[in-house]
Amino acid sequence: xxIYLSAYACVLIPLTSYSMNIDGQQQAPINTNLHKxxxxxxxxxxxxxxxxxxxxxxxxxxxxxxxxxxxxxxxxAGLQVSLGLQEQAKQSLLLFDHxxxxxxxxxxxxxxxxxxxxxxxxxxxxxxxxxxALLSLTEQFIAQGEVMQAQQTLAKIxxxxxxxxxxxxxxxxxxxxxxxxxxxxMSGQEGYxxxxxxxxxxxxxxxxxxxxxxxxxxxxxxxxKYTQAISLLxxxxxxxxxxxxxxxxxxxxxxxxxxxxxxxxxxxxxxxxVNDYARLLLAQLYTQQEAYEKAFFELxxxxxxxxxxxxxxxxxxxxxxxxxxxxxxxSLLTLLHEQYPYSHLGWQAGLLMAKQVTEQxxxxxxxxxxxKVEHFFLATIEKLNHFEKSYSTNAELLSFxxxxxxxxxxxxxxxxxxxxxxxxxxxxxxxxxxVWLQQALYDTTLNSLYQQLVELTVLAQHNQxxxxxxxxxxxxxxxxxxxxxxxxxxxxxxxxxxxxEKLLEKRASLSAALALALSDPQxxxxxFANEKEQVLLDRLQRSKENxxxxxxxxxxxxxxxxxxxxxxxxxxxxxxxAVLTWQISQRFPQRAWQHRQQLAALDKNLKxxxxxxxxxxxxxVDTLTGQKTHSLSQLSNRKxxxxxxxxxxxxxxxxxKSKVSLNIRIKVAYYIDQQRTLLTQHLLTTRxxxxxxxxxxxxxxxxxxxxxNLDAQxxxxxAL
Amino acid sequence: xxKVNFIVKMKTLTFLLLAISGSIFCLQQSHxxxxxxxxQMSTSQQATSSALSKEVQQLKSQVLQLNRELFILEEDLLxxxxxxxxxxxxxxxxxxxxxxxxxxxxxxxxVAGFLYTDRQRVALEQGGIQKLYxxxxxxxxxxxxxIFIGLDNEGRAIKRAxxxxxxKEDDSLMIELKVADNTGNYRAQVVVEEWVL
Numbered sequence: 001x002x003i004y005l006s007a008y009a010c011v012l013i014p015l016t017s018y019s020m021n022i023d024g025q026q027q028a029p030i031n032t033n034l035h036k037x038x039x040x041x042x043x044x045x046x047x048x049x050x051x052x053x054x055x056x057x058x059x060x061x062x063x064x065x066x067x068x069x070x071x072x073x074x075x076x077a078g079l080q081v082s083l084g085l086q087e088q089a090k091q092s093l094l095l096f097d098h099x100x101x102x103x104x105x106x107x108x109x110x111x112x113x114x115x116x117x118x119x120x121x122x123x124x125x126x127x128x129x130x131x132x133a134l135l136s137l138t139e140q141f142i143a144q145g146e147v148m149q150a151q152q153t154l155a156k157i158x159x160x161x162x163x164x165x166x167x168x169x170x171x172x173x174x175x176x177x178x179x180x181x182x183x184x185x186m187s188g189q190e191g192y193x194x195x196x197x198x199x200x201x202x203x204x205x206x207x208x209x210x211x212x213x214x215x216x217x218x219x220x221x222x223x224x225k226y227t228q229a230i231s232l233l234x235x236x237x238x239x240x241x242x243x244x245x246x247x248x249x250x251x252x253x254x255x256x257x258x259x260x261x262x263x264x265x266x267x268x269x270x271x272x273x274v275n276d277y278a279r280l281l282l283a284q285l286y287t288q289q290e291a292y293e294k295a296f297f298e299l300x301x302x303x304x305x306x307x308x309x310x311x312x313x314x315x316x317x318x319x320x321x322x323x324x325x326x327x328x329x330x331s332l333l334t335l336l337h338e339q340y341p342y343s344h345l346g347w348q349a350g351l352l353m354a355k356q357v358t359e360q361x362x363x364x365x366x367x368x369x370x371x372k373v374e375h376f377f378l379a380t381i382e383k384l385n386h387f388e389k390s391y392s393t394n395a396e397l398l399s400f401x402x403x404x405x406x407x408x409x410x411x412x413x414x415x416x417x418x419x420x421x422x423x424x425x426x427x428x429x430x431x432x433x434x435v436w437l438q439q440a441l442y443d444t445t446l447n448s449l450y451q452q453l454v455e456l457t458v459l460a461q462h463n464q465x466x467x468x469x470x471x472x473x474x475x476x477x478x479x480x481x482x483x484x485x486x487x488x489x490x491x492x493x494x495x496x497x498x499x500x501e502k503l504l505e506k507r508a509s510l511s512a513a514l515a516l517a518l519s520d521p522q523x524x525x526x527x528f529a530n531e532k533e534q535v536l537l538d539r540l541q542r543s544k545e546n547x548x549x550x551x552x553x554x555x556x557x558x559x560x561x562x563x564x565x566x567x568x569x570x571x572x573x574x575x576x577x578a579v580l581t582w583q584i585s586q587r588f589p590q591r592a593w594q595h596r597q598q599l600a601a602l603d604k605n606l607k608x609x610x611x612x613x614x615x616x617x618x619x620x621v622d623t624l625t626g627q628k629t630h631s632l633s634q635l636s637n638r639k640x641x642x643x644x645x646x647x648x649x650x651x652x653x654x655x656x657k658s659k660v661s662l663n664i665r666i667k668v669a670y671y672i673d674q675q676r677t678l679l680t681q682h683l684l685t686t687r688x689x690x691x692x693x694x695x696x697x698x699x700x701x702x703x704x705x706x707x708x709n710l711d712a713q714x715x716x717x718x719a720l
Numbered sequence: 721x722x723k724v725n726f727i728v729k730m731k732t733l734t735f736l737l738l739a740i741s742g743s744i745f746c747l748q749q750s751h752x753x754x755x756x757x758x759x760q761m762s763t764s765q766q767a768t769s770s771a772l773s774k775e776v777q778q779l780k781s782q783v784l785q786l787n788r789e790l791f792i793l794e795e796d797l798l799x800x801x802x803x804x805x806x807x808x809x810x811x812x813x814x815x816x817x818x819x820x821x822x823x824x825x826x827x828x829x830x831v832a833g834f835l836y837t838d839r840q841r842v843a844l845e846q847g848g849i850q851k852l853y854x855x856x857x858x859x860x861x862x863x864x865x866x867i868f869i870g871l872d873n874e875g876r877a878i879k880r881a882x883x884x885x886x887x888k889e890d891d892s893l894m895i896e897l898k899v900a901d902n903t904g905n906y907r908a909q910v911v912v913e914e915w916v917l
Contacts, residue, residue, distance in 0.1 A: 031916050031917070032894075032913075032915040032916045032917070034915070034917070037808075037849060037896075037915065040810065040847055040848055040849040041808070041848070041849045041850075041851060043843070043846065043847050043848040043849075044843045044844065044848025044849055044850050045843075046843075047839070047842065047843035047846050047848055048839055048840065048843050052787075055784065056784070056787065056788050056791060059788050060788060060791070060792060063788075063792065083780070083784075084780070085777050085780060085781055085784075086773075086777060087774055087778070087781075088777065088781050144773065146770050146773070148770075149770065448773060449772070452772060452773060452776045455776055455780060456776060456779070459779060459780055459783050462783055462787070463783060466783070466787060469790050469794070470790060473793060473794060473797060480797070635793060635796060635797050638789070638793050639793065642786060642790055642793065645782070645786050645789075646786065649779065649783060649786065652779055653779060656772070656776060656779060659772060659775075660772055660776075663772065
């Protein structure tokens with residue numbers, strides 16, 4: 001974790017802060033740096049090895065923010081490399097390079113007074129990252145056997161610092177092999193802090209690194225400078241090295257990154273492999289120079305557990321034979337022949353073994369040994385024919401010879417590919433059980449083709465999922481359309497009923513009543529009476545009307561007795577009315593204020609309703625005309641577009657899958673032919689050796705017969 | 721460098737095989753012819769494989785692009801900007817607080833919860849930001865409550881909580897909850913940052 005943090009701190013943050021500085025005029029200071037936030041979201045997935053999700057986040061940011069900053073651009077390239085998208089990674093790196101140049105120009109024009117060291121710092125770091133990315137890309141191309149692409153990528157590297165020189169050197173050797181690559185000189189830019197004071201010991205470390213030295217040794221062998229090669233290999237086989245610490249960006253671009261990998265164990269394995277390889281090369285050189293004894297002693301202590309055990313065993317047996325260590329040679333050849341029945345070295349070992357038996361143990365035993373070897377070759381050819389038949393009749397290449405057990409680790413050869421499922425990247429294995437196919441897959445081109453087939457199969461499955469998702473989106477759009485139609489219909493109903501207008505009318509009448517009451521409280525003060533008071537006022541009114549009726553009736557019929565009662569009624573009515581009026585007038589100011597407040601609140605509510613109504617109308621219009629960016633009609637158009645794309649992709653996937661399958665079949669058929677030719681050659685060699693043995697046996701028999709005849713004749717003569 | 725190592729090994733093996741078989745079986749002439757024809761075939765096959773590889777990459781890129789487009793389409797459909805709210809979690813640097821889980825409430829309603837694996841926690845400590853919640857809310861004022869549960873640097877279980885009042889307007893709303901180390905009191909604190917778009 002410390003490594004990532006330190007790398008993150010030293011490489012990542014300066015770049016980001018720089019980009020913020022130079023973009024200062026584009027982004028207001030209060031705005032959040034969304035580029036950085038998206039990048040950090042991608043990092044969250046990246047650190048969980050979910051590269052496709054991380055790439056999705058970065059692409060999403062590019063779509064939404066219309067651009068990417070330098071860090072995100074480089075990060076995109078790294079993720080594309082991780083996902084095996086080399087072409088896209090190349091494009092991203094070109095863009096990164098372009099952005100770099102632009103920012104350099106801006107830096108020099110916008111901040112001419114900035115310290116030179118700061119400018120150099122930024123330049124050096126950006127260039128370092130670009131070099132690292134290009135180197136990783138080259139490594140991938142070499143792994144896929146695309147040497148031309150690797151050479152082109154290497155040619156784009158402007159300069160190489162000490163940190164990456166070892167990788168650059170080895171990759172150049174591999175890309176141009178057997179030609180001599182035109183290497184760039186090591187740049188001292190990395191030590192800009194030391195002001196051009198390049199550390200000489202670091203130079204030594206880089207040049208004496210195991211991979212560079214091994215490649216140098218190979219080069220010397222190729223140029224037939226054997227003495228120098230031998231002394232170099234003798235030095236390498238006993239040396240130990242410490243792997244350099246990897247930075248965040250190195251890990252990002254590394255295709256075999258594993259965050260939980262035990263570093264020490266890995267380092268030890270690499271050291272061992274380098275030593276063994278040097279020792280094997282040394283023994284091979286001795287054998288070439290016919291210094292068999294030296295080769296024999298060199299391989300005597302070769303470790304049993306090594307990636308190079310098989311060739312070492314063969315070479316050891318061969319040198320043992322040459323130094324007359326016949327028993328050792330015979331046991332080694334037998335072991336090799338039995339343990340590696342599908343290997344060329346194993347086949348050759350069988351022949352050598354039979355030859356030695358013939359020489360050491362006589363013709364009869366030699367004949368038997370040759371017979372066994374002949375039988376072995378015939379059986380192997382038969383197995384090869386069987387493999388050919390079953391392979392050609394198998395329709396689905398990836399289901400051929402797949403293991404049913406979960407013991408994948410036991411299988412030597414396997415293919416890995418990123419597997420995208422629910423935006424989660426996982427590893428998918430194709431591990432054939434057939435040893436023939438495993439051997440064939442050592443060929444880089446075939447391996448790469450199988451890798452492509454696995455990827456295409458995974459992509460087809462993923463495309464299926466996208467189709468389901470698109471169908472689901474269509475269903476959701478449909479449901480939303482129905483819902484919106486319902487809302488629009490109810491809105492129309494509300495409009496038709498004129499509910500809002502009625503509310504406005506009511507409000508207007510209330511406002512008028514309030515204004516009237518306020519203008520003349522004495523006359524219209526009753527407008528604020530509460531429910532109970534209103535009942536009393538109504539009763540009072542009814543009583544006044546009744547009294548008026550009584551007065552009229554009394555006047556019409558001349559009933560003067562009633563006048564006393566009428567007066568009494570009138571007095572009582574006046575009294576009650578005065579009390580009620582007084583009570584209401586007492587409460588008038590408070591009630592008037594309350595009503596004013598309520599009216600203001602009502603006004604606000606009506607305004608809100610009005611704006612909401614306008615908004616709904618606008619939305620409704622936008623939906624119909626499709627003017628809103630995320631309107632359902634636009635979403636629906638996007639869905640239809642996606643549908644078309646899915647169909648096209650399906651078509652392309654099918655076409656490409658059949659193309660790749662055809663190529664694989666051709667390649668495997670070629671491999672089978674090669675093996676068959678080789679086996680037939682070995683069979684012929686065995687049979688010719690058998691013929692020689694038979695001839696020798698026959699000559700011997702004839703000699704014996706002749707001798708016996710002579711002896712018989714002598715005896716006969718003596719008897720006569 | 722593992723891959724380089726592997727390639728070096730393969731090159732050497734080929735080299736050894738050619739040399740040894742040549743010296744032992746005197747099949748140089750026929751073998752040389754085979755090697756040259758094999759090389760020719762290999763070059764043409766490499767070219768085919770390279771072309772196919774480019775096509776596969778292109779298709780893969782298209783599938784990824786389509787995946788992204790559908791992802792955005794889904795988001796635009798389900799979470800329109802006018803109602804969208806997204807809540808993010810980040811950790812800066814996490815020395816005083818080892819994040820174990822988080823609970824999020826909006827207006828007293830549980831909306832999200834998350835239990836972290838070691839890998840997810842480390843991803844946050846290394847600078848990652850997690851999109852914890854994406855949902856829809858009405859316009860207006862709301863209250864967000866976040867409760868972070870974890871361990872302090874001595875391994876004791878602790879909680880850190882925060883209440884934040886925010887107003888949802890027409891644009892997408894993005895809120896980042898940052899568990900930040902406070903070197904002043906050697907404690908972690910939750911800081912809320914509303915992203916300004």
